[in-house]
Amino acid sequence: MFCFQCEQTAGCTGCTRNAGVCGKKSGTARLQDKLTGALVGLARAVEGNEDQVTKETDALVMEGLFTTITNVNFNDETISALTSRIHAEKDRLVPRCLDCASACGRNDDYDIDSLWDGDEDIRSLKSLILFGIRGVAAYAYHAAVLGYTDEEVNRFFYKALFAIGMDWDTDELLPIVLEVGEINLKCMALLDQANTETFGMPTPTEVPLTVEKGPFIVISGHDMHDLKLLIEQTEGKGINIYTHGEMLPAHAYPELKKFAHLKGNFGTAWQNQQKEFASIPAPVLFTTNCLMPPKPSYADRVFTTEVVSYPGCIHIGENKDFTPVIERALQLGGYKEDQAFTGINGGTKVTTGFSHGAVLSVADKVVDAVKSGKIKHFFLVGGCDGARPGRNYYTEFVKKTPPDTIVLTLACGKYRFNDLDLGTIDGLPRIMDMGQCNDAYSAIQVALALADAFECEVNELPLSMVLSWYEQKAVCILLTLLHLGIKNILLGPTLPAFISPNVLNLLIEKYNIGPITTPDEDMRKLLG
Ligand code: FSO
Ligand code: SF4
Known part of the structure; x- marks a missing residue:
């Protein structure tokens, strides 16, 4: 196998043995490569047949790209079935291909090995495109579930996949890399619209970390629609709901927080799940990444839905009947007494909901505080968590921020x-x-509004971005920031293995992007 799409890749170069660091087996990695090759084949078949593309074709592409994101799908069966559906869709678009004896290469699947084994700069740029659109597809998928789609975003998936299959040089590929960032901005705006129009504008909300006695369900991932359905199906059944990981911001949406049994947040970031889920008397529902291979101590309590899948775990299908999860929660019964959990630093509650709507509603106050010198600097310290030990840099960095500075996070x-x-x-x-x-869309909106208020460029604001990355959604967000011309980003804990030295030099030259060093040194540099 060869895979180097995430931050924890083996030796900071690539997972090449029987399994990746994430637990993805080599056979599954091969099937994911085949699936991606089939998507390129589908994009080739779309070329010249655009009028044949339906919303089902678009949905298939989103599903195919999302499925191959780190920590989403470990199930050979579902990956193979999805590849077959992509092949069937290609055959619908170009039915004549089946009877044609001459291999024209126009509609063939792409052999992804030719990408992994190719020139390192081309591989680097194509990886940025491929991993970037995987991230965009996840966001497009969440928006689509709520009934929101964007033609331009959907069309771009075919363009990008087509480019991956072509023998193009760096000059041809580089603009497409930046276009991924541009399209992702549109896609994040679409998802923001979908979430806020469906669930209301988030407002600052305190979220307890205590788990109350009685049956409960932990829900993880990013899909608010799944959370809403679960909340509705558990209403009046004496079951409480706790968010986990990226589901925490759900507490701030008016149409979700109005439910009294959406109680609080359980656990910390994804990489701690094998420890945190081991002994809880409750089931866990994964709606997206980041799913780690479940340990035997809790594997029978893990449920998946949408594109997430793990062999042996019960999957909730399209009918969205969460009865198996609900029955398991009632059977396990929860804790006998309230359990007071804390965050990593001992806090008993967290606060979320500082959306662009919430922050911009007090924009005058923020601008005044900057003008009067009460706020000297903003830091955006955000991104993914992960298992690498150096990630405590971010805790230390935040602890060291001076009292006249604000930390935005996500x-x-x-x-x-x-x-x-x-x-x-x-x-x-x-x-x-x-x-x-x-x-990140909210952070961008706030940065643009501040630049507007101070009549300057975003790069001239007293704002520094100190980002952490792990998987492919972080790739598309980074490309969006570059598309917006944002400079001086610090990235860690390590730089992506798929960035070749030449591509890195280019990013340094054009955007002055750099790796994190130590909290003290970076703080000095950023405030200097
Ligand atoms: Fe984290 Fe996982 Fe949201 Fe990612 S839970 S790492 S960037 O999936 O998507 O931040
Ligand atoms: Fe390795 Fe990451 Fe790929 Fe998993 S997703 S195989 S950890 S590079």
Whole structure:
């Protein structure tokens, strides 16, 4: 196998043995490569047949790309079935192919090995495109579930997949890399619209970390629609719901927080799940990544839905009947007494919901505080968490931020510090959780509004971005920031293995992107 799409890749170069660091087996990796090759084949078949593309074709492409994101699907059976559906769709688009004896290469599946074994700069740029659109597809999928789609976003998937299959040089590929960022901005806006129009504008909300006695269900992942359905199906049944990981921001949406049995948040970021789920008397439902191979101690309590799948775990299908999860919760019964859990730093509650709507509603206050010198600097410390030991950098960095600075955060990396009480500035909390990784859209909106208020470029604001990455959604968000021309981003804990030295030099030259060093040194540099 060869896979180097995430931050924990073996030796910071690539997973090549019988299984990846994430637990993906080599056979599954091969099937995911085949699936991706089939998607390129489908994109080739779409070329010239655009009028034949239906919303089912688009949905299939989103599903195929999302399925191959790290920690989503470990199930050979579902991956193979999905590849067959992609082949069937290609045959529908180009039925004549089946009877044609000459191999024209126009509609063939792409052999992804030719990408992994190719020139390192081309491999680097194509990887940025491929991993980037995997991330975009996840966001497009969540929006589509709520009934929101965007033609331009959907069309771009075919363009990008087609490019991956072509023998193009760096000059041809580089603009497409940046276009991934542009399209992702549109896609995050679409998902923001889908979430806020469906569930209301998030408002700052305190979320307890205590699990109350009695039956409960833990729900993980990013899919708010699944959470809503689970909340509705458990209403009046004496079952409480606790969010986990990236589901935490759900507590801030008016149409979700109105349910009294959506009680609080359980656990921290994804990489701690094998320890945190081992002994809870409750089932866990995964709606997206990040699923780790379940340990025997709790495997029979793990349920999956949508594109998430793990062999042996019960999957809730399209009918969205959560009865098996509900029955398991009642059977397990929950805790006999309330359990007071804490965050990583000992805090008993966290706060979320600082969406663009919430922050911009107090924009005057923020601008005044900057003008009067009460706020000297903003840090966006956000992104994914992960298991690599160096990630405590982010906790240390936040602890070292001076009292006249604000920390904006988002995604699961915040669990390193979101239970810290850093106080307030003029009533504004010093740590503001803007939401999930896709809510980078909120951070961008706030940055643009501040630039507007101060009549300057975003790069001229007293704002620094200190980002952590793990999987492919972080790739598309990074490309969005580059598309917006944002400079001086610090990225860690390690740089992506798929960035070749030449591509890295290019990013440094154009955007002055750099690796994190130590909290002290970076703080000095950023405030200097
Ligand atoms: Fe984290 Fe996992 Fe949201 Fe990712 S839970 S790592 S970037 O899936 O998507 O932040
Ligand atoms: Fe390795 Fe990450 Fe690929 Fe898993 S997703 S096989 S850990 S590079």
